[in-house]
Amino acid sequence: MATGRTHRPATRSRGIPEATVARLPLYLRALTGLSERSVPTVSSEELAAAAGVNSAKLRKDFSYLGSYGTRGVGYDVEYLVYQISRELGLTQDWPVVIVGIGNLGAALANYGGFASRGFRVAALIDADPAMAGKPVAGIPVQHSDELEKIIADNGVSIGVIATPAGAAQPVCDRLVAAGVTSILNFAPTVLTVPDGVDVRKVDLSIELQILAFHEQRKAGEHAAAAADERKGPDGELPAVMPA
Amino acid sequence: MATGRTHRPATRSRGIPEATVARLPLYLRALTGLSERSVPTVSSEELAAAAGVNSAKLRKDFSYLGSYGTRGVGYDVEYLVYQISRELGLTQDWPVVIVGIGNLGAALANYGGFASRGFRVAALIDADPAMAGKPVAGIPVQHSDELEKIIADNGVSIGVIATPAGAAQPVCDRLVAAGVTSILNFAPTVLTVPDGVDVRKVDLSIELQILAFHEQRKAGEHAAAAADERKGPDGELPAVMPA
DNA sequence: GACTGTGAATAGGTTCACAGCC
DNA sequence: GGCTGTGAACCTATTCACAGTC
The missing domain is CATH 1.10.10.10 (Winged helix-like DNA-binding domain superfamily/Winged helix DNA-binding domain)
Incomplete structure (x- = not known):
C-alpha cells in the first residue's frame, strides 16, 4: 500500500x-x-x-x-x-532522428522497413565533426550541436539511439529535453527517463545470450544429471560462498 | 532447500x-x-x-x-x-556465423558486445561473389557455397541471419541442415524450423511500431475524452495505404 | 538493523471449447 | 460446414510482505 x-x-x-x-x-x-x-x-x-x-x-x-x-x-x-x-498510428507520418551514425546507425538509416511503414528518417546526427555533411543513405549527417534545433524544426517525437553506451544517457537527456517522448535504444545501457517518456531497447548481445542458454541446455541433455545441482563444477574463478 | x-x-x-x-x-x-x-x-x-x-x-x-x-x-x-x-552458458566459447553482410551484417560483425561475452564470430558469409575475400571487421567474407563446410569445420551451433527477407528461409534451411540449432533472425520474415531448433527474432521496425502506438495514444490524451471509440464497425472507409 | 529468500496474493497472458453467425 | 468472437479455465509472471539470517 x-x-x-x-x-x-x-x-x-x-x-x-x-x-x-x-x-x-x-x-x-x-x-x-x-x-x-x-x-x-x-x-x-x-x-x-x-x-x-x-x-x-x-x-x-x-x-x-x-x-x-x-x-x-x-x-x-x-x-x-x-x-x-x-x-498502431501508422496512418500518420512519424519523423524520427537517428543519433550515432556508426555501423549500426548507418544500417538503420538504410533499413527499408522504416520508410515502408509510417516512419521517415528526418535526420542523422553524430557527435563526430568529421561525419558532418557526409551523406548516409542519401541523408547528410548533421552534427549533434544541431540536435535541439532539428527536433524542434521537424516536430520529432521519436528518437533512435545508436551511440556507444557511454554517450547514450546524455544523448537521451538532450532528446527528452528537446521534446522527444519515445526512444528506441540500441546502446547496451539502461536509460533513465522522466515519466511519460517511453523507452524500448534492443540489445543484440542479449538475444544471443538467451540463445546460448537454451543451446547449452540442449547440449547438456545427455549429461544433464551430472553437473546439475549447486555443487557446480567450478572450473575456474572465485568459488566464494559455498551456499 | x-x-x-x-x-x-x-x-x-x-x-x-x-x-x-x-x-x-x-x-x-x-x-x-x-x-x-x-x-x-x-x-x-x-x-x-x-x-x-x-x-x-x-x-x-x-x-x-x-x-x-x-x-x-x-x-x-x-x-x-x-x-x-x-x-547462461557463457563460460564456454560459442562460435557463430553471420550470414548476409550488408549494412546490418557488417554492424553485427563489428559489434563489440559479442566478443566480450562468450561469442566468437567464426565466419561472415554472403551470397554476393563480389564480397568474397573482402575483410569486414577484420574477417574475410566467404561465399555462401562454403556455408556447410564452415559450419562443420568450426562446430557452429548458432547462426545469425541478416539477409534480405527473401533469402532468409533458404539460408535458415541450409544452416539447420548443416547442424545449426539456434538462430537469431534479423530478416523481417517468419522462419519455419524443425523441432529442437530455437529461433529468436529482432525486427527493428516492429519496435518502432510499438513506440508509435504508445506515442499516438499520448498525443490523443488531450482529445481523449472526446468520442470514446466504439464507433460503428463500418463507419470508416478502408482507404488503402500508400505503397 | 539490514537485507535476502520465498510463500501467498495478484495481475497478465494464453489456450480451450463452444455459442453464434454466415 | 466453416469460421469468428469470447467467457472460462489455465498457466506464467510480477508484486507483496514478512520470516529467516547475518
Missing part, C-alpha cells in the same frame, strides 16, 4: 493488452504480404500461420480491436491492414 | 522461467560494470536499479538460480558474475 504510483494503470478508453500490441506489427506484416499478392480474405488459421502465432491467440488479439471478421468467411485483408495501421 | 510442504518437487533444479532467463543478461551487464569498478558486494536494491528492474523481481529471479546472496549483506559481485555466466 505504501508503494505509490509508479505505473499508470492502463488508460480507461481502450485496454489493448501490451502483448497484443507487440503482435500487431507481425499481423500487419503478414497482411501486407497477402495484400501484395491480392489475396482478398484470410482465415484466422491462415493468417496465424503466416504471422507465426496460433489462431486462438490471433482471434483473441483481434477481438480487442473490434469485430472485424466475418463468421464462416474470415477477415478482409485490406480492411484489416487499414484497421491495424490505424490502431 | 525448500523442503517445505510443497508437494510438487518437479520444478526444482532446471525450472528457470523464461522471463527470468531473458533478464539474466541484464543483470550480468550491470554486474560486469560493478566488477570493473571493483565493487565487492551489491544489494538487490542497488543492482536492480543498475539493471533497470525492481528489486523484488531481481531477488525472485536469483532465487531460481540458488541462494547466492548473504542476508544483511547482499551479493558478492564476482561470484554472481560467475554463476550467471555459467547459467
Whole structure:
C-alpha cells in the first residue's frame, strides 16, 4: 500500500493488452504480404500461420480491436491492414532522428522497413565533426550541436539511439529535453527517463545470450544429471560462498 | 532447500522461467560494470536499479538460480558474475556465423558486445561473389557455397541471419541442415524450423511500431475524452495505404 | 538493523471449447 | 460446414510482505 504510483494503470478508453500490441506489427506484416499478392480474405488459421502465432491467440488479439471478421468467411485483408495501421498510428507520418551514425546507425538509416511503414528518417546526427555533411543513405549527417534545433524544426517525437553506451544517457537527456517522448535504444545501457517518456531497447548481445542458454541446455541433455545441482563444477574463478 | 510442504518437487533444479532467463543478461551487464569498478558486494536494491528492474523481481529471479546472496549483506559481485555466466552458458566459447553482410551484417560483425561475452564470430558469409575475400571487421567474407563446410569445420551451433527477407528461409534451411540449432533472425520474415531448433527474432521496425502506438495514444490524451471509440464497425472507409 | 529468500496474493497472458453467425 | 468472437479455465509472471539470517 505504501508503494505509490509508479505505473499508470492502463488508460480507461481502450485496454489493448501490451502483448497484443507487440503482435500487431507481425499481423500487419503478414497482411501486407497477402495484400501484395491480392489475396482478398484470410482465415484466422491462415493468417496465424503466416504471422507465426496460433489462431486462438490471433482471434483473441483481434477481438480487442473490434469485430472485424466475418463468421464462416474470415477477415478482409485490406480492411484489416487499414484497421491495424490505424490502431498502431501508422496512418500518420512519424519523423524520427537517428543519433550515432556508426555501423549500426548507418544500417538503420538504410533499413527499408522504416520508410515502408509510417516512419521517415528526418535526420542523422553524430557527435563526430568529421561525419558532418557526409551523406548516409542519401541523408547528410548533421552534427549533434544541431540536435535541439532539428527536433524542434521537424516536430520529432521519436528518437533512435545508436551511440556507444557511454554517450547514450546524455544523448537521451538532450532528446527528452528537446521534446522527444519515445526512444528506441540500441546502446547496451539502461536509460533513465522522466515519466511519460517511453523507452524500448534492443540489445543484440542479449538475444544471443538467451540463445546460448537454451543451446547449452540442449547440449547438456545427455549429461544433464551430472553437473546439475549447486555443487557446480567450478572450473575456474572465485568459488566464494559455498551456499 | 525448500523442503517445505510443497508437494510438487518437479520444478526444482532446471525450472528457470523464461522471463527470468531473458533478464539474466541484464543483470550480468550491470554486474560486469560493478566488477570493473571493483565493487565487492551489491544489494538487490542497488543492482536492480543498475539493471533497470525492481528489486523484488531481481531477488525472485536469483532465487531460481540458488541462494547466492548473504542476508544483511547482499551479493558478492564476482561470484554472481560467475554463476550467471555459467547459467547462461557463457563460460564456454560459442562460435557463430553471420550470414548476409550488408549494412546490418557488417554492424553485427563489428559489434563489440559479442566478443566480450562468450561469442566468437567464426565466419561472415554472403551470397554476393563480389564480397568474397573482402575483410569486414577484420574477417574475410566467404561465399555462401562454403556455408556447410564452415559450419562443420568450426562446430557452429548458432547462426545469425541478416539477409534480405527473401533469402532468409533458404539460408535458415541450409544452416539447420548443416547442424545449426539456434538462430537469431534479423530478416523481417517468419522462419519455419524443425523441432529442437530455437529461433529468436529482432525486427527493428516492429519496435518502432510499438513506440508509435504508445506515442499516438499520448498525443490523443488531450482529445481523449472526446468520442470514446466504439464507433460503428463500418463507419470508416478502408482507404488503402500508400505503397 | 539490514537485507535476502520465498510463500501467498495478484495481475497478465494464453489456450480451450463452444455459442453464434454466415 | 466453416469460421469468428469470447467467457472460462489455465498457466506464467510480477508484486507483496514478512520470516529467516547475518
